[in-house]
Amino acid sequence: MIKAIIFKMFNGRWYFTSFISLVFGLFCWVVLLILPISSFTWIFFSALPFILIAISFILGILRLFKKGELKNGLLQCFSSFVIFTIIGGSFAYCPPKSPYKPYKGDIKNPKNAKFSMPLKMTVNEEKQLVEVIKPNILLYDYLQPGSYKYEVFLNKIGKGKVYLKVYDFNTNRILSEKEIKKESQIEVFNSTDELKEFNLKGSFNVEEGDWGDYYGSRIEVWFQPEDKNQPEKKLMMKNYVIQGW
Numbered sequence: 001m002i003k004a005i006i007f008k009m010f011n012g013r014w015y016f017t018s019f020i021s022l023v024f025g026l027f028c029w030v031v032l033l034i035l036p037i038s039s040f041t042w043i044f045f046s047a048l049p050f051i052l053i054a055i056s057f058i059l060g061i062l063r064l065f066k067k068g069e070l071k072n073g074l075l076q077c078f079s080s081f082v083i084f085t086i087i088g089g090s091f092a093y094c095p096p097k098s099p100y101k102p103y104k105g106d107i108k109n110p111k112n113a114k115f116s117m118p119l120k121m122t123v124n125e126e127k128q129l130v131e132v133i134k135p136n137i138l139l140y141d142y143l144q145p146g147s148y149k150y151e152v153f154l155n156k157i158g159k160g161k162v163y164l165k166v167y168d169f170n171t172n173r174i175l176s177e178k179e180i181k182k183e184s185q186i187e188v189f190n191s192t193d194e195l196k197e198f199n200l201k202g203s204f205n206v207e208e209g210d211w212g213d214y215y216g217s218r219i220e221v222w223f224q225p226e227d228k229n230q231p232e233k234k235l236m237m238k239n240y241v242i243q244g245w
Contacts, residue, residue: 014072017056018079025049025087033096056080101212115239142203145211146245151199159189159226169216176207209244217242
């Protein structure tokens with residue numbers, strides 16, 4: 001039976017793989033609605049439909065080069081794109097469950113330090129409005145637990161790049177050092193006394209921990225001057241409650 005299904009995927013009608021992708025995508029959406037959420041179940045069942053859609057699209061491209069299949073190939077590619085939009089929109093705008101487990105305020109904090117929670121950011125990257133009156137860093141939850149974006153507000157800063165160092169607050173262990181340094185870099189320059197906002201275009205992940213495993217962190221903003229002869233320096237630090245990816 002499996003062999004027959006695979007055969008139809010490659011040699012059947014153009015709409016077969018597109019239809020299977022749509023049905024399977026809705027099935028995965030329902031599975032996530034039923035199953036307890038963990039990083040594995042969320043990533044696994046979120047990725048599977050898009051793998052099938054990609055296969056359908058590739059098969060559509062292959063049809064374009066078959067004799068007499070140009071129209072069917074175009075239809076299959078177009079239908080794959082439409083289904084990608086439908087399934088992608090379902091997971092992005094109508095997720096079956098939120099992957100975020102609520103923070104219960106129970107992290108270990110022996111030094112009774114003050115911690116901030118990451119701010120919320122929508123899929124369209126709309127952010128909470130926060131008043132900033134001095135140099136500061138704002139951390140945002142992004143797409144799924146353990147994935148973050150940030151923006152930094154600076155004045156009187158030379159040409160160069162800023163990047164983050166993230167530490168476990170209690171153990172002082174640096175987290176995902178190489179990955180975060182690479183992924184969190186922002187080019188900066190502001191010769192004035194007025195604060196200027198600099199945003200991270202991509203995102204960075206904290207590998208340590210798991211979804212819902214909240215713990216305190218110390219986030220440091222470091223400046224790397226464009227002139228390599230000048231030393232790097234720490235600009236600021238701020239404590240945040242984070243979780244692993």
